Amino acid sequence: AQTVTQSQPEMSVQEAETVTLSCTYDTSESNYYLFWYKQPPSRQMILVIRQEAYKQQNATENRFSVNFQKAAKSFSLKISDSQLGDTAMYFCAFPAQGGKLIFGQGTELSVKP
Amino acid sequence: GAVVSQHPSWVICKSGTSVKIECRSLDFQATTMFWYRQFPKQSLMLMATSNEGSKATYEQGVEKDKFLINHASLTLSTLTVTSAHPEDSSFYICSARGVADGLYEQYFGPGTRLTVT
Numbered sequence: 001a002q003t004v005t006q007s008q009p010e011m012s013v014q015e016a017e018t019v020t021l022s023c024t025y026d027t028s029e030s031n032y033y034l035f036w037y038k039q040p041p042s043r044q045m046i047l048v049i050r051q052e053a054y055k056q057q058n059a060t061e062n063r064f065s066v067n068f069q070k071a072a073k074s075f076s077l078k079i080s081d082s083q084l085g086d087t088a089m090y091f092c093a094f095p096a097q098g099g100k101l102i103f104g105q106g107t108e109l110s111v112k113p
Numbered sequence: 114g115a116v117v118s119q120h121p122s123w124v125i126c127k128s129g130t131s132v133k134i135e136c137r138s139l140d141f142q143a144t145t146m147f148w149y150r151q152f153p154k155q156s157l158m159l160m161a162t163s164n165e166g167s168k169a170t171y172e173q174g175v176e177k178d179k180f181l182i183n184h185a186s187l188t189l190s191t192l193t194v195t196s197a198h199p200e201d202s203s204f205y206i207c208s209a210r211g212v213a214d215g216l217y218e219q220y221f222g223p224g225t226r227l228t229v230t
Contacts, residue, residue: 045157108154
């Protein structure tokens with residue numbers, strides 16, 4: 001069975017600095033997607049970034065980038081130049097059979113001024 | 114962009130009554146919709162997968178007679194919490210899977226906060 005693990009329940013970072021959120025997963029599949037979602041205080045789920053497992057190049061979206069290590073089954077999210085609006089819960093997610101998403105436990109990120 | 118709406122956004126009901134939550138994909142067709150439940154400071158837990166025109170598939174431990182799901186069209190799925198009890202108080206989130214803006218992925222609704230008194 002696929003599992004997703006986020007081992008950092010809470011993190012904080014100073015505004016304008018860089019922070020990395022960790023995620024590990026377990027699957028027997030060889031081709032798959034991985035996602036990072038953001039859930040701000042409004043609780044609306046927002047897709048931050050996606051990574052395709054067959055692509056060796058790490059995905060980037062503006063200030064957000066991933067470090068995808070397929071062999072280690074690791075998928076971390078790096079946020080550069082942190083902004084106050086980045087304060088949110090962040091979930092790593094893996095799509096299982098039928099398209100349903102399996103979410104990690106979440107990391108609560110606080111960006112401090 | 115792809116928009117998924119939920120109605121109501123917040124509902125309070127008395128113990129023993131039923132409440133219906135609607136999930137709509139506004140600008141794309143969703144062959145599959147998912148219903149999640151989220152307690153404060155916790156992750157999203159999948160309750161069921163809803164496919165248009167067929168019975169929903171429930172995750173282990175979810176009572177299908179208590180959480181009735183109907184996916185009557187390609188743009189609407191409903192979750193009915195029957196005989197609600199205080200322990201059913203939670204945040205319910207739906208997502209819709211389809212093609213929007215040229216991308217086939219899952220789009221989330223804003224969630225519904227249910228409080229059972």
